Amino acid sequence: MKKAVDVIKYLSRSMYWISGTAIAFIVVLTVCDVILRRFRMPISCTYEIVTFVGAIAIALAIPYSTLIGSQISMEFITDKVSGHWQKILYLTTRCLGLGIFIILTWRLFILGNNFKQIGDVTPILEIPMYPVPYIIGIACITECFVLAHSIFLELAKTEDKTIKR
Amino acid sequence: MSTQIIITILILLLLFLLFASGLEIGFSMLLAGFLGYAFLTNFTAALNLVALDVFRVFSSYGYLVIPLFVLMGQIGASAGMARSLYNFAYKLIGHIPGGLAIGTVVAASAFKAICGSSVATAATFAAVAVPEMDRYDYDRRISTGTVATVGTLGVILPPSVVLIIYGILTETSIGKLFLAGILPGILVAFSFVITIYGWSKVNPNLAPRAQRSTWRERITSSLPMIWIIGIFVVVVGGLMIGIFVPTEAGSVGAFAVFFLVALKKELTFKGLVESISSTLGIAGMMLILLAGATVLGHFFAVTRMPFIMADWLSALSVHRLIIMMFIIVVFLIGGSVIEDLAFTVLAVPIFFPLTLKLGFDPLWFGVIVCITNMIGIIIPPMAMNVFVVSGITHVSIGTVYKGCYPYIVGLGICLLIILLFPEISLWLPNLLMK
Numbered sequence: 001m002k003k004a005v006d007v008i009k010y011l012s013r014s015m016y017w018i019s020g021t022a023i024a025f026i027v028v029l030t031v032c033d034v035i036l037r038r039f040r041m042p043i044s045c046t047y048e049i050v051t052f053v054g055a056i057a058i059a060l061a062i063p064y065s066t067l068i069g070s071q072i073s074m075e076f077i078t079d080k081v082s083g084h085w086q087k088i089l090y091l092t093t094r095c096l097g098l099g100i101f102i103i104l105t106w107r108l109f110i111l112g113n114n115f116k117q118i119g120d121v122t123p124i125l126e127i128p129m130y131p132v133p134y135i136i137g138i139a140c141i142t143e144c145f146v147l148a149h150s151i152f153l154e155l156a157k158t159e160d161k162t163i164k165r
Numbered sequence: 166m167s168t169q170i171i172i173t174i175l176i177l178l179l180l181f182l183l184f185a186s187g188l189e190i191g192f193s194m195l196l197a198g199f200l201g202y203a204f205l206t207n208f209t210a211a212l213n214l215v216a217l218d219v220f221r222v223f224s225s226y227g228y229l230v231i232p233l234f235v236l237m238g239q240i241g242a243s244a245g246m247a248r249s250l251y252n253f254a255y256k257l258i259g260h261i262p263g264g265l266a267i268g269t270v271v272a273a274s275a276f277k278a279i280c281g282s283s284v285a286t287a288a289t290f291a292a293v294a295v296p297e298m299d300r301y302d303y304d305r306r307i308s309t310g311t312v313a314t315v316g317t318l319g320v321i322l323p324p325s326v327v328l329i330i331y332g333i334l335t336e337t338s339i340g341k342l343f344l345a346g347i348l349p350g351i352l353v354a355f356s357f358v359i360t361i362y363g364w365s366k367v368n369p370n371l372a373p374r375a376q377r378s379t380w381r382e383r384i385t386s387s388l389p390m391i392w393i394i395g396i397f398v399v400v401v402g403g404l405m406i407g408i409f410v411p412t413e414a415g416s417v418g419a420f421a422v423f424f425l426v427a428l429k430k431e432l433t434f435k436g437l438v439e440s441i442s443s444t445l446g447i448a449g450m451m452l453i454l455l456a457g458a459t460v461l462g463h464f465f466a467v468t469r470m471p472f473i474m475a476d477w478l479s480a481l482s483v484h485r486l487i488i489m490m491f492i493i494v495v496f497l498i499g500g501s502v503i504e505d506l507a508f509t510v511l512a513v514p515i516f517f518p519l520t521l522k523l524g525f526d527p528l529w530f531g532v533i534v535c536i537t538n539m540i541g542i543i544i545p546p547m548a549m550n551v552f553v554v555s556g557i558t559h560v561s562i563g564t565v566y567k568g569c570y571p572y573i574v575g576l577g578i579c580l581l582i583i584l585l586f587p588e589i590s591l592w593l594p595n596l597l598m599k
Contacts, residue, residue: 016442016445019445020438020441020442020445023232023233023236023441023444023445024441026229026233026416027233027236027416027419027420027423028420030412030413030416030417031416031417031420033413034408034409034413034416034417047226050226050229050412051224051225051226051229052224054224054226054228054229055223055224057232057445057448058223058228058229058232058448058449058452059223061232061445061446061448061449061452062449062452062453064445064446064449065445065446065447065448065449065450065453066189066449068442068446070446070447070449070450071189071190071191071192071449071450071453072189072190072191072450072454072504072506072507073184073187073188073189073190074184074185074187074190074502074503074504074547075187076546076547077185077187078185078186078187089186089187090187092186093183093186093187093188093189096183096188096192096196097188097189097192099196100192100195100196100199103199103212103215104215104216104219106212107212107213107215107216108216108219108220110216111213111216111217111220132220132223132224133216133220136219136220136223136224
């Protein structure tokens with residue numbers, strides 16, 4: 001169990017680093033383009049690269065944002081119910097979240113396959129589009145792991161208490 | 166009642182049930198939109214839609230503007246720019262009644278020129294301004310209430326994240342929206358100043374005067390203000406005259422702030438990593454919200470509910486301002502129960518067709534949405550700024566709320582003024598970006 005937790009944390013942290021680097025790269029590339037444009041030397045493919053790298057940056061930030069608890073939820077209602085109901089609601093919502101991201105992972109890989117078959121590419125640099133849905137899909141798998149981890153953690157808490165009793 | 170209306174009502178009920186159960190708001194919108202679309206079309210179409218919408222939102226060049234403007238603010242916050250601004254405002258007007266609190270309003274308005282987040286502004290000033298006000302025996306209600314409320318200026322003064330998201334959702338020019346927010350933002354800031362001045366005149370013990378600074382001290386501390394005005398002019402001015410698009414403006418702003426704080430050696434590598442980390446957390450949350458809203462929006466498009474509602478309400482024989490007041494009440498109630506940004510993402514696509522049908526200006530409606538958001542952020546039960554300030558200053562939530570109430574009156578008056586005089590928000594964009 002501990003190993004699995006370490007792997008999930010490692011995965012989402014790695015994604016976070018890639019995502020952070022991608023954001024920094026976007027800033028530098030865009031600023032260079034804006035400056036060079038003033039000298040009539042624009043970086044012609046900036047739009048495509050930024051869109052491509054931006055998709056990676058945003059997708060890979062999702063598991064990290066869930067892991068650090070950045071996602072917004074209305075906890076003030078669940079805080080008012082008893083501990084038992086809080087646990088049930090927490091597990092139910094984690095399972096619902098897991099369900100959504102399983103569907104997303106599955107359909108994003110299908111979307112990637114479709115792009116690959118059609119041979120969809122960007123207009124200027126002709127970068128294949130299919131890696132983008134695949135990368136978002138990988139981020140969704142990691143999100144599934146993060147959600148599954150929180151379910152196991154909650155269940156483990158229950159087992160712990162039962163053993164202690 | 167047609168099947169579409171029944172399904173829409175059931176899906177909306179399910180959505181609020183999911184919100185109440187504690188499921189993340191973005192996830193709730195994804196799920197409800199997916200289920201609704203599956204009911205009205207078919208399951209395979211809904212499966213395809215949900216993946217395609219997420220792909221489109223994540224790979225949209227336009228949506229990248231959000232993390233970039235957030236990054237700009239986070240770097241400024243990590244580098245302690247707020248402290249320098251507060252230092253200047255404090256030296257300028259600290260000696261007048263309520264001067265330290267008024268200084269907080271001035272500094273937060275300036276800080277807002279680089280930081281688009283309301284909560285980040287409140288958190289930053291809770292750490293900077295409250296200890297200073299404590300030093301001069303300010304009443305905790307006025308110190309914490311001021312900090313929680315001035316944070317809301319982040320919602321309306323450019324580069325506001327709420328305005329950016331509103332612009333994306335309604336396809337309204339973000340540059341024009343930024344301009345539309347400036348005068349109402351200044352009006353609101355002015356109402357805060359009047360509130361503090363009046364409050365401390367009535368009860369001088371609440372906010373004792375600080376010592377007067379010399380003009381030399383004032384001038385030497387004004388440098389950060391000049392830098393920030395410079396960055397603001399470059400970012401908003403560049404957008405206005407078309408040198409760059411909003412996403413590029415975000416990059417230029419983030420780079421300019423980074424360059425400035427690096428030059429002044431105010432940002433450590435750890436601070437930079439923390440800024441990027443916070444940015445990614447916020448961006449991940451916002452983009453999931455937008456993906457959820459897009460899926461839900463496609464469901465609403467199939468039901469045609471926003472348009473049916475727009476037709477029905479606009480056909481009523483009541484003045485259009487009364488309908489607008491109804492919309493404002495919905496936003497106030499919704500925004501006080503659900504997190505304000507999330508409610509904006511949910512409700513704007515529903516009410517926007519109606520406001521167009523009634524002949525209201527989209528820029529003006531954006532400003533109205535912002536002011537209702539500002540009120541929602543500080544009224545119970547879901548008052549994010551109050552929670553943040555209470556957490557940082559270790560003052561009870563009740564005390565912070567008590568400090569916020571006088572400002573809500575001012576905000577309400579500003580809302581009424583802007584409702585009756587749309588020119589306040591439309592004058593600048595019409596003058597500069599026709």
